[in-house]
Structure formats: C-alpha cells, structure tokens
Amino acid sequence: MSRLAKTDADMVRVHNRLAVLDHLRRVGVTTRKAVSEATGLSVSAASAICGTLLRSGLLEEVEEDGRSIRRGRPGKSLAFRGGAARVAALKIAVGEISGRISDYAGAPLAEARREVDISGQTGDTLVVLLGDLAEDLLARTIEPGTGEGGAGDAPMKIDKVVVAIQGKTHSDLSGIVWSPALKHWNIGIAAPLSERLLADVSVLNDCSLMPEAFRWRPDFIGLDFATLFVGFGVGMGLRLNGSTFQGKHSSAVEFGHINHLPGGALCRCGNRGCVEAYAGDYAILRRATGSDEIPAHRIADETMLRLGDAARQGDEAARTAFEEAGNAIGYGLGRVFTMIDPLPIVMTGSGARAIDLLEPAIRNGIRESAVDGLGADAPLILMEDTDALVYDAGTAYGLAALDGEFSRSAVEATEAA
Amino acid sequence: MSRLAKTDADMVRVHNRLAVLDHLRRVGVTTRKAVSEATGLSVSAASAICGTLLRSGLLEEVEEDGRSIRRGRPGKSLAFRGGAARVAALKIAVGEISGRISDYAGAPLAEARREVDISGQTGDTLVVLLGDLAEDLLARTIEPGTGEGGAGDAPMKIDKVVVAIQGKTHSDLSGIVWSPALKHWNIGIAAPLSERLLADVSVLNDCSLMPEAFRWRPDFIGLDFATLFVGFGVGMGLRLNGSTFQGKHSSAVEFGHINHLPGGALCRCGNRGCVEAYAGDYAILRRATGSDEIPAHRIADETMLRLGDAARQGDEAARTAFEEAGNAIGYGLGRVFTMIDPLPIVMTGSGARAIDLLEPAIRNGIRESAVDGLGADAPLILMEDTDALVYDAGTAYGLAALDGEFSRSAVEATEAA
DNA sequence: AGACTTTTTCCAAGCCTCGTAAAAAATGGT
C-alpha cells in the first residue's frame, strides 16, 4: 500500500495504546513501570495510558502472589480483564465443525465439536450451523465471578469470530471461494454470521492462519518461521518480518499445490505432480496400496497410524510411500527456502505423527534442492494437536483485532464505583 | 520486527515529512495545496512542512510554464532541488563495472562503464575500482547552474552509493557473500568504500533490487509484481505489499536456483535441476549445441541473438533449447504463483529479446503447474535495457534512503539570502 | 521508628496538527 498517510496525535495515541496492549499480551501480567520500560514510553505516559485502559475496563489490577521481595514501593500488577470481551475461534473441516470460545485475557472458556455432513450444504445452512455452534459455546461459558457491582459485564455476547477453513478464502475475509469440505463455490459467511451474532466475523484459510498461534510466544518473537500442515491435504503458513503472510488474490501459501514433479502423480486439484499428490494422506495411502483412487472423504487417523506402523515393521510399499512423501515435502521446502530463506518449521497434522518416517527424506530433499543445501538442518518443531493449534491461532488473530479496535476507539467508559 | 515502538511528536514530524517527499517523488512538481490533498494533511500543516523543506534546501520553487489557466491565486510550484544531493548507482557484473550518478531530483548527471577483469581481485582492489569509478562520475558531472549567491551548493560530493551485484550479498547491505563475478568470498565493500567516498554505501543483489525502479511510477503504485531477469543467470525481484522483498539470511529470491526437475540438468551452483540449468544463457546454449560444459565467462549478447535467429529459422535443437528454457521458467513462475499470488512480470535480460521463443512455453508451464492454471495470463512487460533498469532501481533506492534521512534530521539549514 | 528505595501520580512545557480568519494573487465582467 502506498504510504501517503499522514499522522497526527490520534495516530500516536492509537499506536501507543496498541504497543501497551501488545506488551501485555506477551508478558501476561505487568506494571506501569514495566510498560514504560518495554515500550520506551515515559513513565508518565505509560501510567496515563494504563489508567485509561483500566477505566475503559480492558485491564484490571490484580493481586500477584509470588511477587519478588524487593525494596521500594511495589508496582501494582495489571492484567487483561477477561470479562472485557469474548472471542470465538471456529474451524470448518471435512465432516465436522468445531470451535473454542475464549475471554479477552485469552483464557479458554469452552470448546465444542460436531460431526456434520456439510459437504452438500448451502451457505445459509452453514451459517446456521456455525451460529448454533457459537451460541452453544457462549451458553456453555461459565459466568465469570462478577464480583463487582453488577453493571460489571455487559450482557454476554461474542465480540469477535474467526472462522478457519481448509481451502481458498476471499482475501477480504468475507467467505469461502472453494473448500474441499464443501461442494458449493463462493459462499459468503462473514456478513450473515455477523448479522446473527452481532459480532465481527473473519474467514481465513486454516493453514495460513496458523502462525498467529505464536504471535505472542516469547520464543517466537521477531522470528520468521513457517507452519506446515501435512494431513489429508498439505498446507503452509508463513510469518515473515513479524507479520503473517496473506496473499492478495488467493488466501494462502498453497504449499501442497506447488508442483513437485512435472507430469507426476495426479492431485485432487486436477494438476499433476503437486506436493500433495505425494505427501497428502490419500497420496501416501494410494501409493502404499497400489490403488489409483482419490477418496472423497478424509482418511481416519488410525488408518494413517496403522500405515506408519506397517512401514516401521518393514512393509516395503508403505515405507516407500512415506519416503516419497518426505522427498516431495523436502523438495517443496527447498524450493520455498530458495525463494524466501531457510526457516524453522512448525509441523502438524498426521505427518507430524509419522515424522520418523518422513524426516530423513525431507532433509535429503532440502539438501538436494536448496542452494548449498541451506536449510537442510532447519529446526523442526512438532505440534501434534492440530485443532488446538488452529484454535490458538484463531483466538490470537481475534484478540489482536480486538486490541486494534479498542485502541482506536477512545472509549472512556464505565466509571467504576 | 516486534512492534514495541512508541510514537511521539518526533515520529509524527518524520512520518509526515516523508509523506510529502514521497508524494513529490511521484508527481515531480507539486504545490502546497496539492500536497495537502495528496497526503491528507491540513493545508496549514502541508504548507508549514513545505516551508521547512524549502528552507532546508531540499525543495525549491520553480516557474511552471504550462500552468492551467484557472481563476484564483495560482499555486507556487515546488520541486526537488537537484543540487541538494547526489546518488551513485553502481553495478558489478562479470567482466565489467559501471554506474550512473543522479541528482536529488533523480535526473541523471553522468554514466560510465569500464571493462575490467575483476574475477580474481581482492576486496581492496574492488573498492579502489569502484571508488575510482564513482569519483570519475562525480568529476564528469556538469556543474548545475549555481545561480544563487555561491554558498548555494556545498562542495560536490556523493551522498549515497548503491552497489548492485549478481550473487549473494550480506543482509546488512555491507558486502558480498558470493558472486559469479568474483573468485573470493565474503568481501566487505560498504565500510571501506564509505570511508573513501564519505558517503553511505549499500550493497544489494541486482535482481532483488530491480523492483525499486518502479517505486514511484504511477502505473505501478500499490501494485505487487515481480521482476524477472533471464540472462547468463536467472534471478527475480519481488514487490509485495508495497515494499521490495529482502531476505533475512540470503539477499534475494533465488529464482534461478529453485529446483525445476529433481535430478535434472547440472547447474552452476552444483545442484541438479535448477531453473537456471535450463533457462540461463549457458544452459540454452549447451542444450542447443549438445555440449556439456558450463562456460566460465558470460556469453556475448550476439551469440544468444544468433541462437534465437537460428531457432526462428527452424533449427530444431535451438528451438527445443528455448522451449525447454521457457518450460522451466513457466514451472518456476507457477510455483511462485502458487506460493505467493499470480503477479505481473517485468522481464529483462537476454531472455526478453527471445520472448517470442519463450513465451508460449512459459505460459504453458504456468498453466500446468499453478492451481487452476492461475497466472498463465499474467501480464508480461518487457524491458530490454537491463543496465538502465538497474541504475533506475539503485537510484530510486538511494533517493528513498536519502528522503528518509532528511526527514529524520531536523536540519533547519542555510538561510537563503 | 526512621532512613532508604522504588513506583505512581501530578503538573507545567513542548511539538505537531487542525480549523478559521486574513492576506495575497490572478481572472472576469462592466
């Protein structure tokens, strides 16, 4: 975007408030002094901003138990006020929808999962299903101890909804272009769901969203990395220069459909030789069984686990299938590394459970395809629970969006008694 | 980078000044009113900033000839004061160094080219050669009509030097990690050259720098696109989200070394199957001639032109060679498009001259490798003069850097008589 | 209990930008 924008006092206020909230997201609990040090703001300014955020109900003073025994006046500990808002992270997959609701402090309040055959459904039905799920989540939320007066927390509602889905989503976050979980194309989700839940709704690709899960993790701060999902499909998310990569037209790094071998194996997308056509669950399975079909439904986790065990116990076909999968992934990573940079990889999905079978081939593939083999020793971090990762990511994304909105709105709200 | 930064009045001033300069870079000549409209600043603020920039000598009032005949007080036209600074864009290639010096308004003042065998040279020698070239450029600069008092322009010096080179450069812009033009590795250029010329020096990869050439072109504003160089080597530059992509570790999108075919043709880099091993000049030539060697020196332009003519006149081997080159490029682009997004391509180098031979295969390759063949119809813009493109890019990069510095420094300098 | 240390709060000052009003400079009509 062109940088024609002016800046004025308003922008300064918004920016600095956001800096304070961002700092607090990282550390969880802080003090005015710590805010000043972390942000570079003067103590006066930091204190003033904290005061405003406290009065607006976003923050609250908390009693800290294990405070260090130092001389001098102890700082008053500040933390997010969970009750200030709620975020729902929803996930649409083949045959199921699920989600988690969290409070403004990021603490999970409830989770839910429903197996539904959404494949042939229309957009309207999908919106109803998602809306029901969200309201169910909200209902199951344990009312937080509303110790204060009673005017404390507004009527329970969800303030931000993030929908993660496999497939291609609109770049304006408004809906789904295409998804393997659905038959129909171009389904607008955000507008109708937003109308029903009275909350802002964003629809994103699950894989490209994943890096958001690490947004505030101290060990990932300022780090560029990639998230790699290897399951029925294969997808990637990128965090570059401190922000999560989002395409303009498509929505994601379609890692699974980067061509591996010209004219190679047939892929779901219709092309030949995609990475997914070697590394996706269905690809590994068909290679191991000598089949030629692409199953329409997702493959059960157990099936892949059994296949992995077979490979480990010497089944040659299975072994080769995993090896070729690893090779395709490795070459794909090598190609990405050549374009971008060698990056640490966070890996999830069924592939993460078969990493022992895949890793040697992956690293070898990188070695053969990247310049100087650079990146063949890239750190590999496994995350077995893909759902949790997606919920974390959606929640972080939603909270970041809320922080931005709250920073913008100069709400000098509810005078506490 | 983490967004812990605070903002204050200083930042506001810097940001807004930069917005004014950036606007002026785009339009060339402006007025206070136009600045206000373009930046969103109030007329008062815009006028005040322009006043400061005028007093500091960066801008000057100019007489505009073809001013429209409208009622009301005519706006005073403002433009960059060329004499305010000078930027040198230098280029290191196999067997030659060259460059262009431009004034602060971006107008070229002089160009120079020297054929030197730099291959075996040390860093010191290279610095001497570049320094000589730069000083020669400066000496050949026509003294601008110093109409004003005489205290007008400070003693002529270069204020910013940008060195573009094939190969890998340090991500801190300090020097060369490796280049096909040089034997030695890890040559620090910026520090010693900066010491000699008393100017800030930045060393960048030529291909990744190229998008900068379009930084202020109105038809490229806000546009994401890629620059593709196809010559002895193959390289790419990316402009994404309004900024030119720079890797953290490596310096560039090593498009030429993205693997095309696992285990394929031997590449200069030692790997097998790189795009360059099919699409580089040497690759096309060896395929056409049935040779097996990789020439150490660059291939003459004429040789490639003749080979192209041969292909056009029915030489099957040559025809196939170009076709396979186009195919490799197409698959490479398809892979990039799958990762990032379909992008318009600005193409330069010897490949741009053989585009009629390459284009069908390129587009076919994209069609076969990108999801839904998306991007097979991407706009292709040809730029035959690669040197001019690199000079433009280096100059734009240097000017942008100067704008930033000048915005930061609150120089309220030289009181004009 | 008093001295010391550290965190918060309070207040005047400084910098920008904004909005409005006044001044400046040219056109058009009579």
Place this chain on the structure above:
DNA sequence: ACCATTTTTTACGAGGCTTGGAAAAAGTCT
C-alpha cells in the same frame, strides 16, 4: 481601468499527547 470573485498561501489560537521533574505513596532494611 476597476471591482467582485475565486483560489492559494500565511497567520494565529486551540487541542491532544508525550516529556521531564517534583512530590506523594508504599514498601524494605537497620
């Protein structure tokens, strides 16, 4: 030629946010 009109530029007071220093607050240490 003169006056009304239009448009750009300059001038001035106001508002918002940060800053730096001083004062107040709230503990620990001796």
